[in-house]
Amino acid sequence: MKHYGLIGKHLGHSWSADYFTRKFAAEGIDADYRLIELDALWEGVPDNLDGYNVTIPYKQAIIPYLNSLDPIAAEIGAVNVVKDGVGYNTDWIGALKAINDTFVNVPIANSTKKALILGQGGAAKAVRYAVKSLGMDSEMISARGRIVSDLSEYVLIVNATPLGMYPDITSCPDLRYDTLTPHQVLFDCVYNPEETEFLKRGKAHGAKTIGGFTMLIEQAQASWEIWNQ
Numbered sequence: 001m002k003h004y005g006l007i008g009k010h011l012g013h014s015w016s017a018d019y020f021t022r023k024f025a026a027e028g029i030d031a032d033y034r035l036i037e038l039d040a041l042w043e044g045v046p047d048n049l050d051g052y053n054v055t056i057p058y059k060q061a062i063i064p065y066l067n068s069l070d071p072i073a074a075e076i077g078a079v080n081v082v083k084d085g086v087g088y089n090t091d092w093i094g095a096l097k098a099i100n101d102t103f104v105n106v107p108i109a110n111s112t113k114k115a116l117i118l119g120q121g122g123a124a125k126a127v128r129y130a131v132k133s134l135g136m137d138s139e140m141i142s143a144r145g146r147i148v149s150d151l152s153e154y155v156l157i158v159n160a161t162p163l164g165m166y167p168d169i170t171s172c173p174d175l176r177y178d179t180l181t182p183h184q185v186l187f188d189c190v191y192n193p194e195e196t197e198f199l200k201r202g203k204a205h206g207a208k209t210i211g212g213f214t215m216l217i218e219q220a221q222a223s224w225e226i227w228n229q
Contacts, residue, residue: 002031003048004227007062008055011035013166013192016053019220041065051083051227053220056162059122063087076129078122081223090222091126094215095189096133099156102185102210114138114153118173119160123189127160151179157202159188164196172197180205191216 006016020033036046041061045052054062059078063069067085072092079087114137117124124140131138136156141148151157163171180186186202191212199209 002050003046004031004033004051004053005036005046005049006033006053006055007036007038007045007058009037009039009057011037011055014055015192015216016055016220019217020224023224045082051081051223053223054080054082054122056121059091060125072129076122076125078125080122080126080219081226083227088223088226089126089129090219090226091123091215092130092133093222094217094219095127095130095187097218098187098210098212098214099130099134101214102187102208113155115156115158116141116148116151116154117158117160118142119158121160124158124160127158127187127189131156149176149179151176151184152181154184156185156187157207159186159190159196159198162190164188164193164198165190166192169193170197172201175201177201177205180207182206182208184208185210188212189215 006014014035017033017035024031041058059080062079066087070086070088073079073087073089076089076092079089080091081088115131117127117138117140120140120142128138128140159173163173180202185208186199187210188196188198189212190196194211194213199211203209
C-alpha cells in the first residue's frame with residue numbers, strides 16, 4: 001500500500017482526504033491519504049509518505065526543507081505538492097482551469113483589463129502565474145491592506161486568502177462590492193463553503209462567480225499525476 005497526505009495547520013476545512021479516499025476506492029488503488037496537522041515544520045513530515053500535498057501556512061515555508069524545486073514551482077515561489085524531496089506547484093493548474101471555464105468566450109488576453117489578486121501567500125502567487133499564462137496583467141495586494149474603492153479596471157477579482165473559509169464563513173475581503181458589474185468575475189480559492197460570503201456579495205451585485213471546487217479537483221488530479229509519473 002502507498003501512503004499520501006496533506007500537511008498544514010487546522011485542517012478541519014479540508015476535503016482532500018475525502019477526495020482521494022473516494023478516488024482510491026473507485027479506481028481500485030491500494031493507497032491511503034491522511035491529514036497531517038503540524039504546528040511547525042520542524043516537527044517533520046512522516047517519512048513513510050510516497051507523496052504529499054502542502055497547504056496553509058506552509059506553501060512557501062516548506063521550500064528550504066526540500067531538495068529541489070520544479071522550475072514552475074521555483075518561478076511561482078510556492079509549493080503544494082512534494083515527491084521524493086522535490087517541490088511542485090499544481091495550484092496554478094487548478095486556477096487556470098477554473099478561470100478558463102468562465103472566460104472561454106471572453107477575449108482577456110491583451111485586454112486593457114486586469115486581475116486583482118487579494119492575498120500574498122502561496123495561493124495568490126499560483127493564481128498570478130495562471131493569470132500571466134493567459135496574457136492578463138495582475139495586481140496582487142494584501143486583503144487586509146488598502147481598500148480598493150474603484151474595481152472598474154479589474155475584469156477578474158480573486159480571493160486568494162483564507163477569508164471566508166470554514167468555520168469563519170461570514171468573513172470576506174473588504175471591497176466596494178456595490179461597484180461591481182455583470183462584466184466582472186469574482187473567483188474564490190476557498191472551496192469550503194462552496195459559496196463564500198465573497199461570492200455571495202459579488203453575485204448580489206451582478207458579477208459572475210467562480211467557486212474554489214474546480215481548482216481543488218484539478219490541482220489534486222495534477223498532484224496524482226506527479227506522484228505516479
